[in-house]
Amino acid sequence: MKTITGGVCAAKGFSAAGVHCGIRKNTQKNDLSLIYSDTPCTAAAVYTTNLVKGAPLTVTKEHLLDGHARAVIVNSGNANTCNADGIDIARQMASLAADALGIDSTDVVVASTGVIGQPLDIAPIRDGIPLLCDRLSRQGAHEAALGIMTTDTVSKEVAVEFTLGDAVCRIGGCAKGSGMIHPNMATMLVFLTTDVAISAEMLHKALSTDITNTFNMLSIDGDTSTNDMVTLLASGAAENPCITEEGEYFDTFMRALNTVNIALCRMIAGDGEGATKLLECSVSGAKDETIAKAVAKSVICSSLLKAAMFGADANWGRVLCAIGYAGVPLDVSKIDVSFKSPAGEIAVCHSGAGVDFSEQRAKEILLEDEIEILVKLNDGDASASAWGCDLTYDYVKINGDYRT
Amino acid sequence: MKTITGGVCAAKGFSAAGVHCGIRKNTQKNDLSLIYSDTPCTAAAVYTTNLVKGAPLTVTKEHLLDGHARAVIVNSGNANTCNADGIDIARQMASLAADALGIDSTDVVVASTGVIGQPLDIAPIRDGIPLLCDRLSRQGAHEAALGIMTTDTVSKEVAVEFTLGDAVCRIGGCAKGSGMIHPNMATMLVFLTTDVAISAEMLHKALSTDITNTFNMLSIDGDTSTNDMVTLLASGAAENPCITEEGEYFDTFMRALNTVNIALCRMIAGDGEGATKLLECSVSGAKDETIAKAVAKSVICSSLLKAAMFGADANWGRVLCAIGYAGVPLDVSKIDVSFKSPAGEIAVCHSGAGVDFSEQRAKEILLEDEIEILVKLNDGDASASAWGCDLTYDYVKINGDYRT
Numbered sequence: 073m074k075t076i077t078g079g080v081c082a083a084k085g086f087s088a089a090g091v092h093c094g095i096r097k098n099t100q101k102n103d104l105s106l107i108y109s110d111t112p113c114t115a116a117a118v119y120t121t122n123l124v125k126g127a128p129l130t131v132t133k134e135h136l137l138d139g140h141a142r143a144v145i146v147n148s149g150n151a152n153t154c155n156a157d158g159i160d161i162a163r164q165m166a167s168l169a170a171d172a173l174g175i176d177s178t179d180v181v182v183a184s185t186g187v188i189g190q191p192l193d194i195a196p197i198r199d200g201i202p203l204l205c206d207r208l209s210r211q212g213a214h215e216a217a218l219g220i221m222t223t224d225t226v227s228k229e230v231a232v233e234f235t236l237g238d239a240v241c242r243i244g245g246c247a248k249g250s251g252m253i254h255p256n257m258a259t260m261l262v263f264l265t266t267d268v269a270i271s272a273e274m275l276h277k278a279l280s281t282d283i284t285n286t287f288n289m290l291s292i293d294g295d296t297s298t299n300d301m302v303t304l305l306a307s308g309a310a311e312n313p314c315i316t317e318e319g320e321y322f323d324t325f326m327r328a329l330n331t332v333n334i335a336l337c338r339m340i341a342g343d344g345e346g347a348t349k350l351l352e353c354s355v356s357g358a359k360d361e362t363i364a365k366a367v368a369k370s371v372i373c374s375s376l377l378k379a380a381m382f383g384a385d386a387n388w389g390r391v392l393c394a395i396g397y398a399g400v401p402l403d404v405s406k407i408d409v410s411f412k413s414p415a416g417e418i419a420v421c422h423s424g425a426g427v428d429f430s431e432q433r434a435k436e437i438l439l440e441d442e443i444e445i446l447v448k449l450n451d452g453d454a455s456a457s458a459w460g461c462d463l464t465y466d467y468v469k470i471n472g473d474y475r476t
Numbered sequence: 477m478k479t480i481t482g483g484v485c486a487a488k489g490f491s492a493a494g495v496h497c498g499i500r501k502n503t504q505k506n507d508l509s510l511i512y513s514d515t516p517c518t519a520a521a522v523y524t525t526n527l528v529k530g531a532p533l534t535v536t537k538e539h540l541l542d543g544h545a546r547a548v549i550v551n552s553g554n555a556n557t558c559n560a561d562g563i564d565i566a567r568q569m570a571s572l573a574a575d576a577l578g579i580d581s582t583d584v585v586v587a588s589t590g591v592i593g594q595p596l597d598i599a600p601i602r603d604g605i606p607l608l609c610d611r612l613s614r615q616g617a618h619e620a621a622l623g624i625m626t627t628d629t630v631s632k633e634v635a636v637e638f639t640l641g642d643a644v645c646r647i648g649g650c651a652k653g654s655g656m657i658h659p660n661m662a663t664m665l666v667f668l669t670t671d672v673a674i675s676a677e678m679l680h681k682a683l684s685t686d687i688t689n690t691f692n693m694l695s696i697d698g699d700t701s702t703n704d705m706v707t708l709l710a711s712g713a714a715e716n717p718c719i720t721e722e723g724e725y726f727d728t729f730m731r732a733l734n735t736v737n738i739a740l741c742r743m744i745a746g747d748g749e750g751a752t753k754l755l756e757c758s759v760s761g762a763k764d765e766t767i768a769k770a771v772a773k774s775v776i777c778s779s780l781l782k783a784a785m786f787g788a789d790a791n792w793g794r795v796l797c798a799i800g801y802a803g804v805p806l807d808v809s810k811i812d813v814s815f816k817s818p819a820g821e822i823a824v825c826h827s828g829a830g831v832d833f834s835e836q837r838a839k840e841i842l843l844e845d846e847i848e849i850l851v852k853l854n855d856g857d858a859s860a861s862a863w864g865c866d867l868t869y870d871y872v873k874i875n876g877d878y879r880t
Contacts (some may be wrong), residue, residue, distance in 0.1 A: 124800030124808050124828075154796055156829045188793025189830040298797050375779070376875055383876025389592025392558055393702050396528030404528050424528075425560045426593040465869045471780050472787025 073328055075335075079213035079229030082244035084267035084309035085110045089207035090219030093200025095149035095192070104197060105219030106204045107144040107263055108173060113305040115141035116276040117181070118283055126151050126299035127158030128182040131166060135178045139272025141305055144263050145169040146183040147197060148222050148248070153298045154189040164194050172205045181303050185222055185248060185261055188298060217246035220261055223470055224249050228339040234328045236321045239312035241268045243325075243332050249292060249340040260340060262287065262302040264332065268325055269308035270315040278326055279304045286333035289365065289458040291373045292344035304329075341459035342442070346466030349381055353445045356455040363400045363449070364456035370398035371445055371458070378463035381443055386411060386434035388420040391445060408448040413440035477732055479739075483617035483633030486648030488671035488713035489514045493611035494623030497604025499553035499596070508601060509623030510608045511548040511667055512577060517709040519545035520680040521585070522687055530555050530703035531562025532586040535570060539582045543676025545709055548667050549573040550587040551601060552624050552652070555703045558593040568598050576609045585707050589626055589652060589665055592702060621650035624665055627874055628653050632743040638732045640725045643716035645672045647729075647736050653696065653744040664744060666691065666706040668736065672729055673712035674719040682730055683708045690737035693769065693862040695777045696748035708733075745863035746846070750870030753785055757849045760859040767804045767853070768860035774802035775849055775862070782867035785847055790815060790838035792824040795849060812852040817844035 081088050086109050090102040117136050119129050135141060145165050152158050162182045170177035184192065207215070217227035231244030245264035270278070279302065287302060308314065315321050342350035353371040358364035371377060374394040380387040391409050395402070409421035415437045420429055437443075485492050490513050494506040521540050523533050539545060549569050556562050566586045574581035588596065611619070621631035635648030649668035674682070683706065691706060712718065719725050746754035757775040762768035775781060778798040784791040795813050799806070813825035819841045824833055841847075 122797065122800040123802075123806065124796045151793070154793060154825070154829050187791075188797060189825070191830075298793075298800060375871075379872050379875030382872060385876065387591075389555070389558060389702075392528045393526060393592060396526040396702060398527075402527065421558070421593070425558050426595075463872055463875075465872050467779075468783050468786060468867055468869050468872060471783030471867075472789065 073232050073234040073331060076231045076233045076242065078231050079217055079244050080107055080246045080263055080265050081210045081213040082231030083242040083265045083307060085307035086265045087208045087210050088212040088216035089204050089209065090212065090215035091200055091204050091207065094196035095147055102215060102219035103149045104147050104200045104204060105216040106169065106208060107216060107265065108208055109142050109305055109307045111307055111309065112140055112142055113307050114139055114270060114272040114275050115303065115305050116272065116279040117301055117303040118280055119301045120297055120299065122298045124154065124298045126153035126184055127155065127162040128152055128184045129299065129301060130159055131162040131182050132301065135166065135180060140179060141181050142175050142179040143169055143173055144181040144183065144303060146220055146261065148185050148220050150184060150186040150190060150192045151188045151299045152184040152192040155191050157191065161192050161194055165197055168198055168201050172201050183261055183301060185220065185299055213246065220246065220248040222248060223345050224343055226343055228336055228343070230332050230335040232328050232331050234324060236268065236312040236324055239310045241310040241312060242266060243328050245332055245336060247336045247340055249343050260287065260297070260300045262336060264302065264304040266304065266306045267308065267310035268306050268315065269310065269312050270306050270325065274315050274317070274322060275304060275306050278329055282326065282329050282333055286330065286337050289369065289456065290337045290341055291369065291458070291460045292341070337459045341461050344461035345470045346464040347461030348464055349462045350442045351381055351445065351460045351462065352457055353447060354455070354457045355447045355449065357449040357451055358454040359452035361454045361456060363402060364454045366398045366400040367395050367447060367449065368456045368458035370394045371447065372460035375463055378460065381438065382462035382464045384435050384438035386420055386431065386438060388426070391447065392421065392424070395447065402449055403451060406450040408450065410446045411437055412444040412446055413437045413442060415440050477636050477638040477735060480635045480637045480646065482635045483621060483648050484511055484650045484667055484669050485614045485617040486635030487646040487669045487711060489711035490669045491612045491614050492616040492620035493608050493613065494616065494619035495604055495608050495611065498600035499551055506619060506623035507553045508551050508604045508608060509620040510573065510612060511620060511669065512612055513546050513709055513711045515711055515713065516544055516546055517711050518543055518674060518676040518679050519707065519709050520676065520683040521705055521707040522684055523705045524701055524703065526702045528558065528702045530557035530588055531559065531566040532556055532588045533703065533705060534563055535566040535586050536705065539570065539584060544583060545585050546579050546583040547573055547577055548585040548587065548707060550624055550665065552589050552626055554588060554590040554594060554596045555592045556588040556596040557702045559595050561595065565596050565598055569601055572602055572605050576605050587665055587705060589624065589703055617650065624650065624652040626652060627749050628747055630747055632740055632747070634736050634739040636732050636735050638728060640672065640716040640728055643714045645714040645716060646670060647732050649736055649740060651740045651744055653747050664691065664701070664704045666740060668706065668708040670708065670710045671712065671714035672710050672719065673714065673716050674710050674729065678719050678721065678726060679708060679710050682733055686730065686733050686737055690734065690741050693773065693860065694741045694745055695773065695862070695864045696745070741863045745865050748865035749874045750868040751865030752868055753866045754846045755785055755849065755864045755866065757851065757862045758859070759851045759853065761853040761855055762858040763856035765858045765860060767806060768858045770802045770804040771799050771851060771853065772860045772862035774798045775851065776864035779867055782864065785842065786866035786868050788839050788842035790824055790835065790842060792830070795851065796825065796828070799851065806853055807855060810854040812854065814850045815841055816848040816850055817841045817846060819844050
């Protein structure tokens with residue numbers, strides 16, 4: 073498997089575009105994106121568990137009931153959530169895109185991200201769709217990725233190439249963060265495309281299994297959004313023997329999907345609102361996977377630890393504290409903790425108690441941009457990872473006055 | 477019932493003191509406190525649910541097994557948690573205090589607060605206890621309250637007076653915040669005293685019931701501490717007929733206890749680390765109390781809402797979002813939300829959708845120091861309140877480098 077360029081258009085048969093249509097005031101920022109497949113695709117999606125759901129999710133769910141889709145229309149700058157006319161507006165977005173593309177509106181995935189509770193005007197979207205369709209191309213992946221950004225500082229794109237038998241296959245995608253992100257079913261916007269031939273049933277199985285180890289193990293701020301979703305469209309253009317059951321090909325596909333999704337998780341976490349550091353908590357030696365995941369998530373979600381990491385402070389007591397309230401049974405007296413980064417690794421806690429360590433060396437390690445918090449439970453063979461970021465002044469600044 | 481002065485010494489029979497003994501480097505800050513009753517007391521306590529528990533909690537639990545105690549010794553500056561010799565040090569603290577007071581060491585409550593995972597030197601405590609005992613007096617409540625502070629900016633003391641039949645009774649107490657505080661059994665240090673005569677069994681029942689509506693509904697940062705506890709000592713000096721069962725007297729006692737605890741909750745929330753505002757979320761019209769509590773807590777814990785409140789931004793979508801991920805069943809389309817403060821009240825959401833409101837008026841209301849977030853679920857008769865604070869630059873600053 074190798075990493076390639078091309079993002080959401082890396083897979084055969086996909087094109088994309090992004091434009092500024094006028095939802096955002098800043099004309100330098102794209103706010104409307106389109107992803108399109110030359111041919112019908114099988115499609116799968118997972119959605120937020122928040123009971124307050126954006127209108128686009130309701131419409132997308134309806135459209136994906138048959139397991140097929142061919143296009144994604146998505147805007148930033150307004151979440152189209154908690155609006156009386158939200159469903160109608162989301163349906164209009166799908167219809168306008170479908171009409172312009174000459175496809176059925178039920179083959180369109182609709183998504184929105186931005187402020188909650190402000191009516192979304194369909195006019196700029198209606199006016200923007202012709203330009204968006206004109207610009208559709210295999211080179212449009214980056215513009216599309218820019219169009220879904222909110223407080224993200226960089227676009228998030230990835231793609232990999234692998235083989236299934238003789239067929240060369242690809243999976244790629246783009247994502248947006250960067251606040252209101254917390255482990256739970258589908259907690260941001262992620263649009264994935266592949267040219268693998270795979271049944272809708274197996275596609276759903278692959279996606280819903282993989283997110284439990286990837287996007288559901290990601291937290292920026294503990295807030296599970298109302299609007300977020302992960303979609304995966306498979307065009308079949310790679311012409312591999314269609315995957316319709318578990319087996320070697322399905323396993324290879326799962327590994328490729330996992331590679332793409334972990335890469336996106338790391339990009340989202342590293343670009344969390346106000347973040348200066350990517351944090352990864354790697355838990356090993358757990359009695360079972362549930363325990364490993366609960367511990368990894370609990371550490372990554374601790375405001376106190378996140379603030380300590382911002383300050384490059386090796387305050388391992390906060391790691392132990394977060395492990396202790398993870399809500400799973402474990403033996404505190406067996407726990408080892410160390411901090412690791414490109415600058416090296418330092419052990420700070422052994423068997424649940426502090427060890428002597430050089431504060432200066434710890435500081436050197438924690439001043440890096442990517443920090444791994446290694447937790448060994450020494451109680452079994454299960455492991456898990458979770459991704460997050462530090463808590464900074466800028467997170468507060470960004471969210472102290474988001475709407476203006 | 478009336479509010480009186482005297483804090484933890486307001487109830488008959490109690491004296492207290494606080495000194496600087498040398499655990500903290502800053503000689504201007506008290507770091508060792510003692511609370512003492514002239515006579516044996518019935519005693520009750522609740523403790524953190526964190527699996528990583530401070531050594532003092534283990535020792536206190538042992539000492540309160542018989543439902544009696546007579547003194548509290550507590551230090552700040554070091555949590556005595558995750559230390560190999562922690563239990564031994566905590567026992568020594570109890571013994572040294574007991575010897576100086578001429579009581580049994582099993583009648584001493586031990587508590588510690590501060591950094592986790594650094595050995596606690598018993599020497600300054602041993603050296604400080606004689607001075608502490610010398611200074612014991614009914615006027616010592618404030619010095620004792622100062623001695624338990626960590627990042628608190630103000631001491632937290634309260635007392636009320638009420639009658640049980642002909643007997644004039646009092647409950648008072650002191651508390652410390654102000655980080656690592658999150659709804660869960662006993663999430664800070666709170667020392668309560670009363671002169672009511674009440675059995676150990678009923679005292680435990682009163683305390684463990686009340687905290688579900690008070691301290692467990694309080695969150696500063698979502699981090700459940702390893703060390704925190706609430707203790708309640710009852711001297712019986714008020715000479716009321718001893719409360720040994722439920723009934724009118726027990727109900728009156730519960731009301732007084734609730735008044736004291738809510739006052740302390742508000743003080744702790746308003747002085748949360750870095751806080752500029754006290755937030756109270758009042759949920760009404762819930763189908764049951766579980767739902768009301770879950771919604772109130774979820775709103776109070778949302779980092780995004782907390783940051784918006786810091787910025788006086790009426791971003792009610794974040795209230796709806798937090799309600800939506802509270803994990804309880806509810807009908808979003810029935811929800812009304814308004815913001816209230818001493819400057820007035822403004823409705824921002826009706827039946828799950830936004831209403832037109834003046835941003836300027838909302839700003840005036842949200843610029844106040846105490847903000848109430850009113851959530852009406854319009855789905856039943858149950859209600860609940862939760863307390864918290866805004867998320868500020870100073871929270872990050874305080875916790876970015878807490879240990880140095």
